Amino acid sequence: MEIFVLAFFALGYLVLAGADIGVGMALPYLGRTPGERREVIAAIAPFFLGNEVWLVATAGVLAGLFPRLESELLHGNFTMVVALLLAWVVRDAGLWLRGRLPGARWQAFWDGAIVAGSWGLALSLGMILAGVLLGVGGPVALLGALVLAALFAVHGLAFAALRLQGALRARAALPSGPSSGGAGEWRTYALTSVALLVVGVLAGLRLPLEPGTSGPLLVPVVLALLPFLVAAQAWVWWTFRHRVSGPSYL
Structure with missing residues (x-):
């Protein structure tokens, strides 16, 4: 059961x-413009x-x-874990701060932070995943990281194509090809979702998944909270199921 809980959050x-x-x-x-x-x-x-709740969990x-x-x-991955956390902070800072003050330079700087943080993540x-899957580091792991x-x-382009309209949707839908x-x-x-799930499962199969001694105490608590997490995620997706028609609060 402990393995199921870990897989649920990590793959999610x-x-x-x-x-x-x-x-x-x-x-x-x-x-291609500040408005876009x-x-x-x-x-x-x-x-x-x-979505970030799933990483914390x-x-x-x-x-x-x-x-x-x-x-x-x-x-074993201390440098990459630190890089992940820094990229997370930089990306989120860009999302929160880009619209807080007017000015093209201000917004362009934080847009760059969003891009850099996203690539860093x-x-x-x-x-990390390539190192687990391949069992090596260095250039080989970097090549695997670039593929991932x-x-x-x-995956992001496909999601954007489902959310945007007009010319923005057409750009995002390029990998999907023309369709009605x-x-x-x-x-x-x-x-792409299945591909990410496969990568996660294969990485999990190579890890020493030996639960600690706190499972009997913590697992029931986590299982009791899971329905609320899934319900909240479903509510957000249902509420914002329509395509974007304009800028948001960010």
Whole structure:
């Protein structure tokens, strides 16, 4: 049961947060003016905070239920973990601060922070996953990280194509190809989601998943909270199911 809980949160983070990471990576391509970039950011504005809960929950489950694995991952990937946290802070700072003051330079600086932070998140996650999957570091792991970063980018483009309209949707839908009714966009999003799930599962199979002694106490608590988390996520997706029609609060 402990393994199920860890897999649920870790895989959920890859699929859900992978979309807003990918949108941030593709921001210069999708949004070519300040107004367009703000509309692109509006596509992920209702979701990114909720998606980050899954990363926090994954870290909590690792520390509480798999202390040995948490220690090995932290010490074996210390540089990448620090890079991930820094990229997370930079990306979120960009999202929160870009619209707080007027001025093209101010907004351009924080838009750059969003892009840099998103790429940092994708590459640091990619390095960690590639290191686990391949069992090596260095250039080989970097190559694997670049492949995974490209997967995040395509995943984000598919998500953006489902959320945007007009010319922005057409740019985002490039990997999906021409289709009517958004079928190609949903197909691309589903395929990239499955690909991220496969990467996560394969990485999990290579990890020493030996639960600690706190499982009997913590697992019932986590299972009791899961329905509320899933219900909240479903509510957010249902509430913001329509395509973006203008800029958001960010």
